[in-house]
Amino acid sequence: MKQHLITSMKASVALFIIMLTVIFSCQKSISDKQTNQSVSTNADEVSSGSIAPYNLDVALSGDGKGVGLLRFRQKKDSARIINLDTWVWHLEPNHPYLLQRAVDSIKFGNCFSTAWLTLGLGATPASIRTDASGSGKANLWRDISAISPGTEFYIHFQVIDSVSAAVVLKSDCYTYSVR
Numbered sequence: 692m693k694q695h696l697i698t699s700m701k702a703s704v705a706l707f708i709i710m711l712t713v714i715f716s717c718q719k720s721i722s723d724k725q726t727n728q729s730v731s732t733n734a735d736e737v738s739s740g741s742i743a744p745y746n747l748d749v750a751l752s753g754d755g756k757g758v759g760l761l762r763f764r765q766k767k768d769s770a771r772i773i774n775l776d777t778w779v780w781h782l783e784p785n786h787p788y789l790l791q792r793a794v795d796s797i798k799f800g801n802c803f804s805t806a807w808l809t810l811g812l813g814a815t816p817a818s819i820r821t822d823a824s825g826s827g828k829a830n831l832w833r834d835i836s837a838i839s840p841g842t843e844f845y846i847h848f849q850v851i852d853s854v855s856a857a858v859v860l861k862s863d864c865y866t867y868s869v870r
Contacts, residue, residue, distance in 0.1 A: 743868040749848055751860035757781045757825075759850055759860045761790070765870045771838075775810055775831040777819055779850060779860065784825045787818035787853040794844040794867075802847045802864035818853050835869060842869045 751759030759779040765771070777790050791807040810831050811817030821827040846867045850860035 743870075744866050745868060745870045747846075747865050747867065749862045749865060751779070751848065751850055751862050753858075753860045755781070755859075757859055761848055761862070763867075765835075767870060771834065771836040771840075771870065773833045773835055775833060777829050777831060777850075779819055779821065779827045780825065782821050782825045782827070782859060783852075784821055784823050787820050788827065788850050788859065789816060789818055789853045790829070790831060790848060790850055792846055792848050794846045797843045797845065797866075800845065802845045807849065819850070838869050840869050843867065844869075 745765045747761070747763040749761035749763055751761060757779065758781060759777065761778075762774070762776040764774045764776070766774075775790065779788060782788065790810045792810060793802070793804040793807050795802055795804045809816040810833055812832060813834055817829060817831055819827045819829040844867050845864055847864050848862040849858050851858050
């Protein structure tokens with residue numbers, strides 16, 4: 692019993708010393724110099740493209756077995772063109788579809804917009820035509836040079852049947868920054 696009491700006291704003293712060490716060794720405040728250095732490092736990372744969501748891989752899915760993929764890419768150049776390489780699978784064979792997007796300002800909401808814009812070759816809408824197996828691919832693009840760099844949006848996509856305008860595929864909501 693006496694041995695157990697001594698062991699218990701040693702453990703309590705050791706735990707107390709560890710707690711004091713942890714409490715007094717933790718940094719409680721950050722100097723202004725450290726804060727400014729942290730912010731500028733993050734700004735450098737954002738401007739170099741390592742943080743901001745300039746490029747997206749967008750999964751498209753529907754109620755049926757149809758699926759799609761959109762590779763949304765904005766190169767580091769002054770042209771400010773977004774390449775929208777789009778693939779669809781398991782849709783109606785030999786049929787045209789359209790890719791659309793809707794955006795919301797970061798200030799106003801998270802993909803609530805239903806103001807759909809049909810995408811294509813620049814400002815000209817273009818279809819994604821499926822082959823005999825129901826697969827299709829289109830290399831679409833959009834010029835965003837009128838939008839200020841650094842502008843952020845919530846963005847979501849849908850693929851519609853170009854004949855009936857029924858939505859066949861849709862995406863989740865993504866955050867996008869203009870490069």
